[in-house]
Amino acid sequence: MFDSFNRNINYLRISVTDRCNLRCVYCMPECGVPIMSHDKILTFEEIIEIVRFGITHGITKVRITGGEPLVRKGIVQLVTQITAIEGINDIGMTTNGILLGQFAQDLAAAGLKRVNISLDTIDPDCFHEITRLGNIEDVFRGIEAARAAGLFPIKINCVVKQHSRETDAAGVRDFCGKNGLQVRFIKEMNLETGQFSLVEGGDGGHCATCNRIRLTANGDLKPCLFTDLSYNVREMGVEKAYLAAIANKPSCGSINQSNQFSNIGG
Ligand code: SAM
Ligand code: SF4
Numbered sequence: 001m002f003d004s005f006n007r008n009i010n011y012l013r014i015s016v017t018d019r020c021n022l023r024c025v026y027c028m029p030e031c032g033v034p035i036m037s038h039d040k041i042l043t044f045e046e047i048i049e050i051v052r053f054g055i056t057h058g059i060t061k062v063r064i065t066g067g068e069p070l071v072r073k074g075i076v077q078l079v080t081q082i083t084a085i086e087g088i089n090d091i092g093m094t095t096n097g098i099l100l101g102q103f104a105q106d107l108a109a110a111g112l113k114r115v116n117i118s119l120d121t122i123d124p125d126c127f128h129e130i131t132r133l134g135n136i137e138d139v140f141r142g143i144e145a146a147r148a149a150g151l152f153p154i155k156i157n158c159v160v161k162q163h164s165r166e167t168d169a170a171g172v173r174d175f176c177g178k179n180g181l182q183v184r185f186i187k188e189m190n191l192e193t194g195q196f197s198l199v200e201g202g203d204g205g206h207c208a209t210c211n212r213i214r215l216t217a218n219g220d221l222k223p224c225l226f227t228d229l230s231y232n233v234r235e236m237g238v239e240k241a242y243l244a245a246i247a248n249k250p251s252c253g254s255i256n257q258s259n260q261f262s263n264i265g266g
Contacts, residue, residue: 001057001058001246003223003246003247003249004247004249005208005249005251007208007209007210007211007249008058008211009058009059009211009212009213009246009249010058010059010060010061010211011059011060011061011062011063011211011212011213012050012051012054012059012061012062012063012212012213012214012215013062013063013065013212013213013214013215013265014047014050014051014062014063014064014065014214014215014265015065015066015067015069015214015215015216015217015263015264015265016047016064016065016066016067016069016072016075016078016217017041017066017067017068017069017071017072017217018033018035018036018041018066018067018216018217018218018262018263019035019066019067019068019071019072020032020066020067020068020071020096020262021068021071021096021098021099021133022068022096022098022131022132022133022134023131023132023133024096024118024120024130024131024132024159025129025130025132025161026130026159026161026188026261027260027261027262028260028262030132033260033262033263036217036218036263040217040218041217041218042215042217042218042219042233042234044074044077044078044081046219046233046234047078047082047215048081048082048085049238050215050221050233050238050242051082051085051088052085053238053239053242054213054242055085055086055087055088056087057242057243057246059087059088060087060088060089060090061088061089061090061091062082062088062090062091062092063091063092063093063094064078064079064082064091064092064093064094064112065093065094065265065266066094066095066217066262066265067217067262067263067265068095068096068098068099069093069094069095070095070098070099070100070102070103071099075103075107076103076106076107076110077110079091079093079107079110079111079112080110080111082111083110083111083112084111090113090114091111091112091113092112092113092114092115092116093107093112093114093115093116094115094116094118094157094265094266095115095116095117095118095142096117096118096131096134096139097115097117097118097119097138097139097142097143097146098134098135098138098139098142099138099142100115100117100139100141100142100143100145100146101138101141101142101144101145102145103145104142104145104146104148104149104151105145105148105149107149107151108149108150108151109149112151113151113152114151114152114153114154114155115146115151115154115155116154116155116156116157116184117139117142117143117146117154117155117156117157118156118157118158118159119136119139119156119157119158119172120158120159120160120161120168120172121168121171121172122136122168122171122172122175123136123168123171124136124137126168127139130161143179143181147180153181153182154180154181154182155181155182155183155184155202156172156176156181156182156183156184157184157186157266158172158173158183158184158185158186159186159187159188160185160186160187160188161188169185184199184200184202185199185200186199186200186202186266189261191225191226191255191256191257191259191260191261191264192255192256192257193255194226194253194254194255194256196225196226196253207251207252207253208251208252210224210249212224212225213242213245213246213249214264214265215233216230216259216263216264216265217263218232218263219232219233219234219235219241220232220233221233221241221242221244221245222245222259222264223245223246223248223249223250224249224250224253224256225253225256225264225266226253226254226255226256227250227253227254227255227256228255228256228257228258229245229248229250230245230258231244231245231248
């Protein structure tokens with residue numbers, strides 16, 4: 001479906017939970033963020049209804065994100081349900097990789113095509129410093145499990161923080177080169193101040209060609225990462241919310257003071 005600026009909106013990003021097993025410094029405070037109550041979070045039936053509606057309005061590509069999508073109970077079942085819907089050409093997931101060792105095989109069997117794994121450094125201490133809770137060995141295991149399960153391509157999302165050491169990004173680039181992984185460098189962004197940038201090695205940040213719409217775990221359809229506009233599917237119904245999100249997709253991002261990365265999923 002085309003928006004008012006003639007962009008074909010065919011990509012739906014679904015945040016399936018606002019919960020996370022890490023506390024990355026650029027994403028969440030150490031104590032975490034106030035979490036949504038369970039009854040606010042969309043059920044699988046509701047998510048499926050939205051995906052179905054999206055497909056009849058031109059969605060062909062879906063990405064599952066979070067919070068951390070792998071902490072959502074029944075995530076494999078959700079992937080199975082989404083891939084069973086006719087019309088999706090591409091379904092991927094963005095994950096921190098910590099639980100991927102456990103889930104990669106089942107996710108691939110459920111029809112997931114590929115994963116983006118977030119990794120900002122290959123230094124174990126630095127990784128722990130950035131994520132506050134993570135053990136890098138779990139991510140390495142997750143990467144190997146994804147490879148063994150045939151998830152392809154495996155892309156690494158590397159956030160380059162405002163004051164990060166060059167060596168972190170260089171180390172990740174080198175690691176990816178040696179291990180057949182694609183890498184995308186994402187400058188640390190700030191939703192509140194509207195500080196956003198192009199994604200090196202990816203297609204994010206190009207407002208003129210942006211084809212995305214986002215769904216938060218509590219049912220807000222967001223036409224843009226950098227906007228306060230949102231249309232809640234429970235309050236408005238799926239059709240009205242979806243059409244309003246597309247009709248009001250701004251030509252370019254500005255600021256978003258209503259969300260954090262952890263509940264909109266990047
Ligand atoms: N938990 C999963 C993960 O980390 O991959 C999925 C959700 S996370 C919010 C999605 C992506 O957003 C990750 O690649 C993460 O690095 C990125 N991200 C989080 N906060 C960010 C920020 N302030 N600026 C740029 N990217 C950010
Ligand atoms: Fe969790 Fe992903 Fe945010 Fe890190 S970037 S705190 S893994 S949601």
